Amino acid sequence: MLTIGVDIGSVGTKAVLFDGDIVDRHLEPTGWNPSEAGHRAMESLLKRNSLSPGRIDCVVSTGYGRKSFAEVDKAVTEITCHARGAHFMDPEVRTVLDIGGQDSKVIVLDDHGRVLDFMMNDKCAAGTGRFLQVMATLLEYSIEEFGAVDPDGEMQKISSMCTVFAESEVVSHLAKGVSKNAVALGLLESVAVRASSMLGRLGIKPVVGFTGGVSRCPSLVSLLEGQLNCDVRTYGDSHYAGALGSALIASEL
Amino acid sequence: MKRVSRIDELLADVEAHLKDGVLQVKEASEKGRPIVGTYCTFAPWELITAAGAIPATLCARGEDPITAAEEHLPRNLCPLIKSSYGYALTDKCPYFHFCDMVIAESTCDGKKKMYELMSRMKPLHLMMLPQTAEGDGSRSAWRAELDRLKDGLERAFDVSIDDGAISERISLRNRERLALKSLWELSMMDPPAITGKEQYLISEYCEFHFHKEELVPWLENLVSQIREAYDLGERRVGKDAPRILITGCPLGGAQKVIHAIEDAGAVVVCYENCGGVKELGFLVDEDRPPMEALTDKYLNVGCSVMTPNTSRMDNLKNLIESYNVDGVVEVVLQACHTYAVETYEVRELVRSTGRPYMSVETDYSKSDIGQLATRIGAFLEML
Numbered sequence: 343m344l345t346i347g348v349d350i351g352s353v354g355t356k357a358v359l360f361d362g363d364i365v366d367r368h369l370e371p372t373g374w375n376p377s378e379a380g381h382r383a384m385e386s387l388l389k390r391n392s393l394s395p396g397r398i399d400c401v402v403s404t405g406y407g408r409k410s411f412a413e414v415d416k417a418v419t420e421i422t423c424h425a426r427g428a429h430f431m432d433p434e435v436r437t438v439l440d441i442g443g444q445d446s447k448v449i450v451l452d453d454h455g456r457v458l459d460f461m462m463n464d465k466c467a468a469g470t471g472r473f474l475q476v477m478a479t480l481l482e483y484s485i486e487e488f489g490a491v492d493p494d495g496e497m498q499k500i501s502s503m504c505t506v507f508a509e510s511e512v513v514s515h516l517a518k519g520v521s522k523n524a525v526a527l528g529l530l531e532s533v534a535v536r537a538s539s540m541l542g543r544l545g546i547k548p549v550v551g552f553t554g555g556v557s558r559c560p561s562l563v564s565l566l567e568g569q570l571n572c573d574v575r576t577y578g579d580s581h582y583a584g585a586l587g588s589a590l591i592a593s594e595l
Numbered sequence: 596m597k598r599v600s601r602i603d604e605l606l607a608d609v610e611a612h613l614k615d616g617v618l619q620v621k622e623a624s625e626k627g628r629p630i631v632g633t634y635c636t637f638a639p640w641e642l643i644t645a646a647g648a649i650p651a652t653l654c655a656r657g658e659d660p661i662t663a664a665e666e667h668l669p670r671n672l673c674p675l676i677k678s679s680y681g682y683a684l685t686d687k688c689p690y691f692h693f694c695d696m697v698i699a700e701s702t703c704d705g706k707k708k709m710y711e712l713m714s715r716m717k718p719l720h721l722m723m724l725p726q727t728a729e730g731d732g733s734r735s736a737w738r739a740e741l742d743r744l745k746d747g748l749e750r751a752f753d754v755s756i757d758d759g760a761i762s763e764r765i766s767l768r769n770r771e772r773l774a775l776k777s778l779w780e781l782s783m784m785d786p787p788a789i790t791g792k793e794q795y796l797i798s799e800y801c802e803f804h805f806h807k808e809e810l811v812p813w814l815e816n817l818v819s820q821i822r823e824a825y826d827l828g829e830r831r832v833g834k835d836a837p838r839i840l841i842t843g844c845p846l847g848g849a850q851k852v853i854h855a856i857e858d859a860g861a862v863v864v865c866y867e868n869c870g871g872v873k874e875l876g877f878l879v880d881e882d883r884p885p886m887e888a889l890t891d892k893y894l895n896v897g898c899s900v901m902t903p904n905t906s907r908m909d910n911l912k913n914l915i916e917s918y919n920v921d922g923v924v925e926v927v928l929q930a931c932h933t934y935a936v937e938t939y940e941v942r943e944l945v946r947s948t949g950r951p952y953m954s955v956e957t958d959y960s961k962s963d964i965g966q967l968a969t970r971i972g973a974f975l976e977m978l
Binding site: 422 | 951965966968969973
């Protein structure tokens with residue numbers, strides 16, 4: 343059985359071709375047209391694997407654009423899909439922290455990857471990928487450099503979590519001569535604090551897995567481990583967790 | 596050809612008359628009947644009507660007047676308070692426009708202080724709610740507040756309210772409560788006879804129908820007709836639709852939550868909110884002196900202003916069981932501290948029954964429609 347899962351996120355669209363295991367994956371920017379992005383992602387997977395659309399048994403979409411995409415058999419929320427995807431990547435994981443482009447979520451799983459409880463951030467982008475992107479631009483870092491600042495260096499505490507307010511707070515620290523490394527570290531720390539308080543509200547069940555685009559910031563991961571006082575696992579393909587989960591659900595339909 | 600269902604016809608009729616309340620109030624006002632605007636379940640309907648006045652629920656559920664309200668009120672205030680004030684300020688609420696007096700209650704700090712400003716626009720009587728329903732002190736304070744309201748009404752409308760008139764109104768209102776209760780109880784059936792959206796629509800119609808002597812038999816009849824159609828096999832809700840109870844803040848301005856739940860394939864079977872089945876659990880005791888009976892009835896409304904709010908928790912537990920719900924969704928309006936804090940206890944309570952619980956914080960805007968669909972969708976996928 344061959345299925346495709348498409349995760350149309352606010353920033354990136356991810357698609358996974360699945361036959362019981364990951365056959366191929368594809369990532370591209372969502373742009374302004376989520377349905378078009380979903381379509382393109384599917385086309386690329388099919389073309390690269392020389393498949394005709396008829397060969398695919400089932401397609402499930404997820405992500406904020408899940409309902410705008412007509413070529414699917416079912417749309418499932420990203421909470422359920424991320425849970426399944428994370429569980430597939432790491433069967434030991436029981437708590438998933440996912441920080442994506444515009445939202446963050448914590449999901450607690452049972453032994454089969456089913457959702458027991460979850461929490462999402464409110465509608466503001468504080469502490470998400472978008473927040474880090476704005477800050478990286480402000481500090482003239484690439485996203486990779488920003489995510490890899492020395493976690494043991496000097497840190498300037500940042501108290502605002504709102505993207506707009508934090509921006510002006512950062513500007514005022516820089517004007518006072520605080521190093522940009524210290525500011526960057528403070529920003530990452532504030533994301534880690536926010537995430538760990540979300541985790542705390544639901545109650546952490548080990549093992550903790552960190553997924554979503556923001557999990558690719560190594561410094562953030564170590565700050566988070568410091569906050570939580572436990573190991574936080576990350577996965578090479580973790581930004582595909584949602585697409586993988588939806589492909590998995592498609593294979594069961 | 597698709598047969599038009601009996602329940603469809605009944606509902607279409609309700610929908611066609613949804614706005615009748617405005618006309619009823621306008622006519623009554625022009626004939627010299629005093630109109631009393633109210634905001635809250637605590638306003639004793641029986642006393643107001645015994646004074647010969649018509650109690651009308653004032654507008655508090657639209658987003659439009661909030662910008663105007665924010666010229667006087669802080670932004671970080673609950674949307675219900677801002678909307679209430681904004682409607683009054685911009686004269687966009689017909690009921691506020693026609694009312695001769697507003698009866699308000701100190702249900703929270705935000706409302707209490709807002710009413711000080713609102714009293715510049717209309718004569719306003721603020722009932723001081725005790726902070727707790729427990730103990731003799733609170734009860735006698737609330738009893739005195741009912742007396743003070745009675746005096747206020749008598750003076751304002753130059754009438755004298757006797758016990759006989761109050762008793763008469765108590766019995767009519769009790770009859771309406773029972774009829775409304777039987778409307779909500781249509782959802783005790785599995786699957787429910789009508790959707791949560793449809794129930795809400797009918798309850799709205801009833802709230803804004805001011806001739807209760809006509810309304811009550813009409814409602815009794817409507818419910819029995821719906822039951823009849825159901826018994827003949829008419830089904831509007833799939834038998835697998837998860838059964839959801841909504842609790843928390845008043846829903847009027849946040850009906851998007853009902854829509855999100857039902858659009859995702861579940862059905863709202865019970866509303867433990869103001870205006871829902873919550874207040875209908877206790878009738879006013881018709882065998883006791885009317886003012887005493889009213890005191891106990893209204894003191895026991897399970898509002899989060901009370902500490903502890905035992906009444907709400909007991910009622911909630913009861914409703915979860917008797918409506919056989921699969922999950923509970925709590926709606927908290929932004930900046931409503933009392934309900935927001937109570938979510939902790941509600942969550943514990945719901946979990947202790949082995950059912951899933953979710954709380955959503957929202958306002959009157961459309962900005963979180965997508966987020967709500969995801970959260971609620973994910974919650975329903977868990978069931």
